[in-house]
Amino acid sequence: MLDTMPAYKPGKAVVAPDGRSYKLSSNESPYGPLPSVVEAIAEGAREVNRYPDPGAVRLTEAIAARYAVPPEHIALGAGSVTVAQQLFETVGEPGVEVVYAWRSFEAYPLLADLSGVTSVQVPLAGEDHDLDAMAAAITDRTRMVLVCNPNNPTGTAIRRGALEAFLDRVPERVLVVLDEAYREYIRDEDVPDGITLYRDRPNVCVLRTFSKAYGLAGLRVGYLIAHEPVATAVRKTIIPFAVNHLAQVAAVASLAAEDELLERVERVVKERTRVREALIAQGWTVPPTEANFVWLRLGERTLDFAAACAVEGVAVRPFAGEGARVSIGDPEANDAFLAAAGAFRE
Numbered sequence: 001m002l003d004t005m006p007a008y009k010p011g012k013a014v015v016a017p018d019g020r021s022y023k024l025s026s027n028e029s030p031y032g033p034l035p036s037v038v039e040a041i042a043e044g045a046r047e048v049n050r051y052p053d054p055g056a057v058r059l060t061e062a063i064a065a066r067y068a069v070p071p072e073h074i075a076l077g078a079g080s081v082t083v084a085q086q087l088f089e090t091v092g093e094p095g096v097e098v099v100y101a102w103r104s105f106e107a108y109p110l111l112a113d114l115s116g117v118t119s120v121q122v123p124l125a126g127e128d129h130d131l132d133a134m135a136a137a138i139t140d141r142t143r144m145v146l147v148c149n150p151n152n153p154t155g156t157a158i159r160r161g162a163l164e165a166f167l168d169r170v171p172e173r174v175l176v177v178l179d180e181a182y183r184e185y186i187r188d189e190d191v192p193d194g195i196t197l198y199r200d201r202p203n204v205c206v207l208r209t210f211s212k213a214y215g216l217a218g219l220r221v222g223y224l225i226a227h228e229p230v231a232t233a234v235r236k237t238i239i240p241f242a243v244n245h246l247a248q249v250a251a252v253a254s255l256a257a258e259d260e261l262l263e264r265v266e267r268v269v270k271e272r273t274r275v276r277e278a279l280i281a282q283g284w285t286v287p288p289t290e291a292n293f294v295w296l297r298l299g300e301r302t303l304d305f306a307a308a309c310a311v312e313g314v315a316v317r318p319f320a321g322e323g324a325r326v327s328i329g330d331p332e333a334n335d336a337f338l339a340a341a342g343a344f345r346e
């Protein structure tokens with residue numbers, strides 16, 4: 001099976017002939033960690049002769065306090081993609097179906113194949129989740145539904161009424177995973193916080209990450225908030241010591257510096273508005289985005305567009321035949337991207 005499986009394609013940096021390089025292909029934070037977080041990592045580096053705390057007690061308690069959830073409801077992993085993998089492992093038996101929208105996060109089909117479950121991909125309606133079609137796709141064999149909110153790569157978010165109505169239609173035996181990797185960038189107040197939805201719904205759980213808004217992509221730490229049976233099952237399937245010591249201390253320090261980090265998120269959100277408006281002024285159609293990226297549906301022109309951006313040193317994430325996802329970077333990177341996008345339209 002591995003022979004025929006496509007590999008995950010990470011975003012790559014590109015360099016312009018004049019040496020400029022802007023990586024807008026992996027939805028990373030353009031900012032390095034805060035000084036207090038760097039200090040915590042440096043301090044933690046002295047202790048890496050020891051294995052990390054296998055239960056990541058301090059981090060678990062910090063997350064539990066931050067979101068007012070019991071620590072038993074938290075399962076940590078080396079990035080939320082690892083936690084997602086553990087979710088697939090816990091439901092994974094031959095014959096089991098997992099429903100998710102397509103296009104969505106490109107790891108979902110890989111994780112489904114790896115765990116031996118059958119992917120049921122429900123096409124997006126335009127750039128949005130088609131929740132009616134997703135509810136209709138649930139069968140007796142469905143064990144899990146993934147809802148990426150906001151959706152990667154289209155950036156669109158599902159509002160409260162639509163999401164609650166969908167959750168009401170999902171049988172309780174089916175686990176609903178709300179993948180909220182980009183939660184901190186949401187500004188539409190009608191988009192619900194998944195943690196408020198999970199509280200009185202035993203079959204709903206939420207995936208979050210320190211990779212995006214918290215700027216710790218290189219350290220790999222993400223988590224699940226779920227009711228106890230699910231959280232316990234996921235903790236059982238996680239590889240011992242998966243979350244390393246530096247990741248644990250950096251995540252704790254980041255939660256302690258949350259106000260400063262969220263101020264950086266605000267800068268990205270402001271740039272997102274600027275980039276989207278400038279693209280629209282150039283004549284592009286850009287779906288509203290609640291994440292730290294924009295989506296351009298380019299069809300057959302997608303790879304040409306990515307190549308044109310690369311010449312300007314701007315790495316975007318092309319999905320051949322469909323479109324390109326472009327992360328919001330710092331103002332200089334965004335200007336370089338806007339210049340490339342403007343030139344491509346002319």
Ligand code: PMP
Nearest residue numbers: 079080081105152181209211222
């Ligand atoms: N979910 C979504 C929707 C994502 O876009 C990503 C990263 N691209 C992840 C999960 C995984 O992030 P990480 O493993 O770094 O936490």
